[in-house]
Amino acid sequence: MAAIEVRDLRKVYTSVKKQPGVVGALKGLFSREVTEVEAVKGISFEVAEGEVVGFLGPNGAGKTTTLKMLTGIMVPTSGVAKVLGYTPFDRRSEMLRQIALVMGNRQQLWWDLPAWDSFVVLRELYDVPKADFDRRVEFLLESLQLKDKVHTQVRKLSLGERMKCEMVAALLHGPRVLFLDEPTIGLDVVSQKRIRDFLKEVNLKERCTIVLTSHYMQDVQELCERVVVIDHGALVFEGSLGALTEGYSETRRLRLTFEESSAVPDLTAYGEVAETGENTVVLAVPRRDIARATGEILQAHRVVDVSVEDVSVEEVVRDLFSRP
Ligand SMILES: Nc1ncnc2c1ncn2[C@@H]1O[C@H](COP(=O)(O)OP(=O)(O)OP(=O)(O)O)[C@@H](O)[C@H]1O
Ligand SMILES: [Mg+2]
Known part of the structure; x- marks a missing residue:
């Protein structure tokens, strides 16, 4: 069974166009002008268990929208999405326990608390047995060299340190599928590399399936055997990185x-x-x-x-x- 299966997945955003001023607001009470944006236009692809796939495309291509549908944050307009056999939007707890989402530009840890406190809350939330938790935290903090940072208020950490803490938080419950939306955005090259090496290790050791978006090609080159490329909501390429760059090799x-x-x-x-x-x-x-x-x-x-x-x-x- 594929870890992720996407068929004819579509997302149309609708928003009500606001007209300026009081008159506009009054008009809006009677006739509402609705605009539609088809952000994802019926894409299909699969990801095998244990694979690391790069999900690429220019700004506004529909990458984040797709990841949100795959993690159950957003309902698709139509089409099928399956993650580990579950329909993400059902948000079944068995599924939520087995996936994780990290968004490079959105904070998920509590800002005013040390990261450690968030980890403990997550342990309770996901019901991770104490022994498993201790073992995992040890492994995660060791690989990311974070041990001396976890007791500092998150707001006082550097961007790179914060990102690493986000990774730990996302992986504490041992997810089988990890979605990463620009995990290295804004980080310096050293931190980027550390995160990449860490992801490689997680993929290798735990056979964790990874789907990541990134605008940094180094991430894609080092991590992804296969890429799915979308543009304006449509799939434009799917295959090995080698096949994508073939023809350019001359x-x-x-x-x-x-x-x-x-x-x-x-x-x-x-x-x-x-x-x-x-x-x-x-x-x-x-x-x-x-x-x-x-x-x-x-x-x-x-x-x-x-x-x-x-x-x-x-x-x-x-x-x-x-x-x-
Ligand atoms: N909540 C929303 N309401 C209306 N339109 C939206 C909404 N979120 C995204 N869009 C639009 O949907 C399209 C796809 O956006 P999305 O964020 O998925 O792109 P992306 O590939 O992640 O881009 P980036 O590389 O910039 O992160 C864009 O045209 C965007 O403006
Ligand atoms: Mg995005």
Whole structure:
């Protein structure tokens, strides 16, 4: 059985358009202009048990809306969603005990209490046996190096420390499916890495199924074997990360830095310009031409730094969305 099954899932938000002023408010009493936004337009996909899947798409694509439907926070307009065989919106306690949701931009811990106090409340709420709780807390705090932070008021913690505490809170009851909505948003690279390593460990050790959204491609590259990409509420790609970037593997990015901006030459003869900075140019060059192009450019121009990079997933996704 798939851990998550989504079929023709749709969500239409309706909101009443307010007209300005008193007259508008009065008018509104009699005729209400309703606007509809179809945020998710009938998507289907599955996630196998133990898989880590990246749920990608540009802003407003419908990612958060979908996660809310999968965790029972929101009722779908139509379609089917199943998580561990349960319909999320029924909010059966057997299901709630086996899933967790972490939202990077929303706090779930009590702000004025030390994280530890929240953990204890959650233990009661989820009825976690004391011995299990002790063992799990030990493992979670150890892997996230949080031990000396849990007795400080949450409001006094740094963003990264808070996020780690959120992770502990979400995982205390040992969920089998973990939904993460931009878990590393706003964190510095070190904290991002720590969270990624931690998620890998949780996936590996506990075979926890993970679905995560992120705008940071590093997260996707390091964690997700498979990605589901949506745009404007519709599914545009589903498959391995490799398959997504395939076709891009024949080009490399040649990053060149010049002494000053006035020394940046026109290099379009060597490849497509993928990016320009003040005194840098990134060229998309076919793999077989890299050596020759680099040699010629170095000879003809005053280059202070040069590097060859793979095409980033971010670029591929951006490309995917900018297609007509
Ligand atoms: N409560 C709401 N009422 C009306 N429209 C909404 C509501 N929540 C979201 N939307 C709209 O639904 C669409 C999808 O939003 P959603 O938050 O799911 O996108 P997202 O993929 O999570 O984007 P982001 O990457 O910015 O977080 C957007 O057009 C958004 O404006
Ligand atoms: Mg979102």
